[in-house]
Amino acid sequence: MPRYQPSRIEPKWQAWWEEHDTFATPRLPTGRKRYVLDMFPYPSGDGLHVGHPEGYTATDIVSRFERMRGTSVMHPMGFDAFGLPAEEHAIRTGTPPRESTERNIATFTRQLKMLGFSYDWNRVLATTDPGYVRWTQWIFLVLFDTWFDPVAQKGRPIAALPIPAAVAARGADAVARYRDEHRLAYQSEAPVNWCPALGTVLANEEVIGGVSERGGHPVVRIPLRQWMLRITAYADRLERELEGLDWPASIKKLQSDWIGRSTGAEVDFFVPPTAGADAAFAAWQTARKQTGFPTQPGPDALRVYTTRPDTLYGVTFMVVAPEHPLVDTLTTPAQRAEIAAYREAAARKSDLDRTDLAREKTGVFTGSHVIHPLSGRPVPVWVADYVLATYGTGAIMAVPAHDDRDFEFAGTFGIDVVTVVEPAAGPAKPDTLFTGDGRAVNSGPYTGLGTREFIARVGGDLAAAGLGRPAVNYKLRDWLFSRQRFWGEPFPILHELDAAGHPTGAIRAVPEAELPVNLPLLTDFKPGDTPDPPLSRAPADWLYVDRDGKRYRRETNTMPQWAGSCWYYLRFLDPGNDGRFIDPAVEQAWMPVDLYIGGAEHAVLHLLYSRFWHKVLYDRGHVSCPEPFGRLVNQGMILGEMEFTGYRSSKGGWVSAEKRQEGDVAAKIPADQVEKQGEHFVLRDAPQIRVESRAYKMSKSRGNVVNPDQVVRDFGADSLRLYEMFMGPLEATKPWSTTGVSGVRGFLDRCWRLVVDERADELTLAPQVCADPPTDAQLREINRCIDKVTRDIEALSFNTAIARMMEFVNFCTPLRPAPVSLAAWPTVEPQWLVDDTVEIPVQIQGKLRGRVVVPAGADAAALEAAAAADPKIAELLAGKRIVKVVAVPGRLVNFVLG
């Protein structure tokens, strides 16, 4: 075995590790622990992508490094195996999703083992395992059994929910309904995108311009009973507790923006009767002063939310969302037809269309006015879809002078613009937009106040008058948790049926002992004519159950893919436990995750959902820490190889890239036919023609996907791993380069030849390997290398650690190598980190003019003297006036001349 042959070495050791269970982790750590976790993959049919091993190699290095230093390391791997692609494959081919999923998991497992990661494979799990689904369903039941106590700011058992006397008086059914309304898992009618032609419900992203992305069929929004999770109850904690996490600042900000906390006020505008408005308004004001601000507005009030109550005197119209419950009341007979048409059109649009594409503001006047609570003046009410029914109160007071959306709307429909805030710089021009803070004008008793002062003052006044109150709102919505799909976790919920087989509205949880509720065997995965989920076509013996003399139908929605990934990091710690989802002693010993590495695409959803579930489990006493992931790192994307693209016109000639037009054809150009000219690359044979140079995201359609199996075949797994770590910083986006892989392969070859005689037929040590004691220079080199590599691994700076090892091998090549040990991480002997002498650069006027060698500990005065004594420096300084000398020990000397 003369040469370095990874195809022989790697499988041998992988088999040895497997046989000896080398990376098995004990149930409980001994001494210092580290939980080092990868974001587990979705096992797609395409197998592993080169992007996967990037993060996995980083965590593997950290895991092995920590083990070598005696740390107890938890480093598991598993599969996020529910999901749409398997189901779509099933619809196309008739193969049951479980079958294709298992095949894909087998491929992923083979590839992961081929790459030599040090996972404890005894802990492997898939979210689709019945033994895992059982506990996902169990956690759902914890959510179902929990309500959020706003006073304690925590989740508590539903049995502890105080029942108002009025509800209790109406009997057991009313109490049950009251509880159901307060659970963290609750049902609600939510609009979905239903595409009759495709026979399926679509996600917002799958609907473009009112038609389906696939096929271009019409999509309608219909209300459907959905399961929701009350994540909004935790919005405040999810935002506040981000602070203590060691996460990239950008990810924290992304989550914080997603949660989108905003503070302001709710204000009621009076909805007057058709006759006698003035008297009714006066009576309303008097009544409000006594009753205060009601929790829910009655039909006599239009409630709005605003962050700028200081602009109340600038209100010139109101806008309510098309779905607002007061629309019918407010619409006058003359406007009825127009409003109805507008609402119908709005219903046809998806959320995405209403926000994304509808740039031009649209709306319809209802014909009615409401009464301004402070000025008593009538204000016209419009319906427009730029106001969202799902945020705030679904209605706004529009202040065109100080809000750009309202300004745009007022411009479109010719509504007055009334300035009530002036910038500090002085009076603004009339009919202009100013959204900053300033000084109030035209605002009755508040005129002259600064924005912040105004907001504080009017908030108190409104509350005292029963016309408003301070309010907090979040962009975060409750989590729509059900899918009309087959390949997901069934809900452990039963719906009570009456004698005629219709749901009574009563629901009950499947008892814990009966979990898991497994998916029924279906043969037909095709969608039907109605938005009923596939499970509604399950055999009757699955679908219907009898309990306590009553008949029930199972819930037929399934959970979304996010469910399984919300808690897998907990199950890894105790994967075989049949009695509980995790043993508390094990949880306390290993949690939280110390290092979590994965793609930034999960910045918001997965990481927010997991934190939410974890906090609920924490509140209910099932886990011991409030946050699951201590340190988070996002690995960057790996792009395809750099490409040069030229353009040809339809007539066939080349077109310079900056002049290209639609219809010109792109052509890939080999690297040896281009050269750099100034800022750009040009064709070598036609330098006036610019070409584009760029690396693209890997994609099948582009044909630039790199297959890890092929790379391992050509270069070996260690070369692949080493290359991915050497490419650049872990967190950076970087292009693939096959010659780069062969470069690190060359490094491994060189390492091999350092110790192995490549000319021998059998494996023998190279002749230069001997037992002579190392020289001081060698000790200095090896200690410095160890020191730098240790510090770089701790900082996840793998590219520089590898560069330092390459330097070490370059140093060693003519010499004998230092012994290599796999047993323990080598320690640094500090005496070898310092030199006897150092070379110090000497500058004159900040420009490098020479170098002097001085003793390592030389102080500033000695440095200056040595520099001045240098013949070349002395010559340059001769006859000059030295104004100042900067001498930094160990760094440099700089002479500043007059």
Place this chain on the structure above:
RNA sequence: GCCGGAGUGGCGGAAUGGCAGACGCGGCGGACUCAAAAUCCGUUGCCCGCAAGGGCGUGUGGGUUCAAGUCCCACCUCCGGCACCA
């Protein structure tokens, strides 16, 4: 539009405010070889110069500093994300 991140040789990249370009790829020259591959050695930011040497240089323009890739201000380009949240 808003919010992030990044702009350094032909390419990927390195550099606690202190010698810009470590390390690798690619290129060029050489050794070995009949030859090639592999390997090894040297060289490689740009410009001027026979050389010694000098000048320029981290997206652009300004600033702070003895000293700026690094700090501050303004701008340009690319990448990613969000997008009427009142």
